[in-house]
Amino acid sequence: MYTSFTEMPVWQKAHQLSIEIFKITANLPRSEDYGLTSQIRRSSNSVPACIAEGFGRSTKKDKANFYIIARGSSYETQNHLLYGRKVGYFDELIMEKLFSEYSDLIYELNKIINAFTR
Numbered sequence: 022m023y024t025s026f027t028e029m030p031v032w033q034k035a036h037q038l039s040i041e042i043f044k045i046t047a048n049l050p051r052s053e054d055y056g057l058t059s060q061i062r063r064s065s066n067s068v069p070a071c072i073a074e075g076f077g078r079s080t081k082k083d084k085a086n087f088y089i090i091a092r093g094s095s096y097e098t099q100n101h102l103l104y105g106r107k108v109g110y111f112d113e114l115i116m117e118k119l120f121s122e123y124s125d126l127i128y129e130l131n132k133i134i135n136a137f138t139r
Contacts, residue, residue, distance in 0.1 A: 023076070026072060026073040026077070029072065029076065030129075031072060031129045031130060031133065032072045032076070034122070034125075034126055034129070035068040035069035035072055035091070035095075035126055036069040038068070038119065038122055038123065039062075039066045039069055041119060042061055042098065042119070043062060043065075045115060046062060053110075057101060057105055057108075060101055061101035061105065064094045064097040064101060065094070065098045067090070067091070067097075068091045068098070071088070071091035071094065072087070072091050072130075074087045075087030075088045082137075084137050085134055085137035085138050088133050088134050088137065089134055092127055092130040092134065095126055096123075096127065098123055102116050102119055102120050103120070
């Protein structure tokens with residue numbers, strides 16, 4: 022059993038992905054500061070934050086709820102990646118890599134959610 026959320030591989034992956042999202046948005050146009058830049062950074066950082074909060078909850082229902090929110094934020098981040106690619110902000114290979122890594126993360130979150138909701 023983990024003694025800290027930072028020991029959880031799913032949190033570690035989500036945390037690293039949020040850092041990668043921050044890096045790919047560093048050079049977006051200033052006109053996107055309150056648009057795509059803000060939205061994708063917030064959704065990507067929400068994933069590890071919700072995993073951490075879920076870890077700190079005491080009931081299975083509370084834990085599952087925060088992991089479900091983390092999953093939703095993962096999907097939201099994927100949506101922003103697709104949009105950013107379509108408008109020409111993100112390189113296709115980088116976007117595909119990150120999109121795939123979020124799909125893997127969603128798969129891991131689904132396993133955790135299932136463990137708490139059965």
